[in-house]
Amino acid sequence: MALKLVVEWMRSVADGVGEHDSVINSKDRDGNTIFHLAAAFKQKETPMAESDFLDLEDGTTDFGATTNLCLLGKVLNSKPLNANAITNVLNIVWKTRAAFHVVPWSSNNTYLFRFEDEADKIAILKDGPWSIMNNLLVLKGLTDGVVVSELDFSLCPFWVQIHGLPIEKMSRANAEIIGNCIGNLLAIEVSHGGLLLDRSFLRVKVEVNTNLPLPKGFWLKRCGSSPTDLWISYKYEKLPDFCYACGRIGHENRNCKFVSRETRDISGYGPELRTGKARKADTIVHEVSLTVRAADEQ
Numbered sequence: 001m002a003l004k005l006v007v008e009w010m011r012s013v014a015d016g017v018g019e020h021d022s023v024i025n026s027k028d029r030d031g032n033t034i035f036h037l038a039a040a041f042k043q044k045e046t047p048m049a050e051s052d053f054l055d056l057e058d059g060t061t062d063f064g065a066t067t068n069l070c071l072l073g074k075v076l077n078s079k080p081l082n083a084n085a086i087t088n089v090l091n092i093v094w095k096t097r098a099a100f101h102v103v104p105w106s107s108n109n110t111y112l113f114r115f116e117d118e119a120d121k122i123a124i125l126k127d128g129p130w131s132i133m134n135n136l137l138v139l140k141g142l143t144d145g146v147v148v149s150e151l152d153f154s155l156c157p158f159w160v161q162i163h164g165l166p167i168e169k170m171s172r173a174n175a176e177i178i179g180n181c182i183g184n185l186l187a188i189e190v191s192h193g194g195l196l197l198d199r200s201f202l203r204v205k206v207e208v209n210t211n212l213p214l215p216k217g218f219w220l221k222r223c224g225s226s227p228t229d230l231w232i233s234y235k236y237e238k239l240p241d242f243c244y245a246c247g248r249i250g251h252e253n254r255n256c257k258f259v260s261r262e263t264r265d266i267s268g269y270g271p272e273l274r275t276g277k278a279r280k281a282d283t284i285v286h287e288v289s290l291t292v293r294a295a296d297e298q
């Protein structure tokens, strides 16, 4: 490549390059000297040349590795929010031991949350989901090498309560079946005995796709002589505002593009899908590994 450039340059220098002194000052048809040529060669035009790769150092802070101290979050709202307003709201609800900093990261309501204490970051991620001014904040942990554009903010974990089951159906196996119907099952709340009777409802942690309508529940065939089937309903803990017309999170009823005005009132969605965090009970949270489950399904 370098030789080709030099040969082309020499060919194009006016009146040849016989005199050595004149080589330095000679210019080609475009007015470039040999120095211009050297500079142009350094500033390569080929983007995929092997030498274009750079080895960079990993960032660390006084408090630890950068990725361990950061979360990326997206507020599901079409209007951008102010970083100071977000900080003020989260300072009240997060109650972190050490300080955290909020930095706007891209124009689509994405923010970097930088913690000074890793324990704060872990607790915030575990206790989610969080909302800012009734808009869902979807938080994602980071691993080395990941960039924001690769993160999927449409999936958000929720604790979901399953209400209305007959007592004999309140088992761990049924919690797993129902949880897998709602979304990606992350955890099941189990008790020490076989049946889950420490509460009047089952409780599963599920990764919900916010681009789809929230599952509301299901019908259960009733055995015996009863003529009516049972409606089993879901309640999402810490669910923020969502669209009652289509059941999706991230926009209001009046901005809904998914359902016509005529059918909005018969969607069946309403505030009953929301509930607060369940009271403490004598239960154990059994985490379900998505990796293990995916392998089982193959």
Ligand SMILES: [Zn+2]
Pocket: 243, 244, 245, 246, 247, 248, 251, 252, 253, 255, 256, 257, 258, 259
């Ligand atoms: Zn909608």
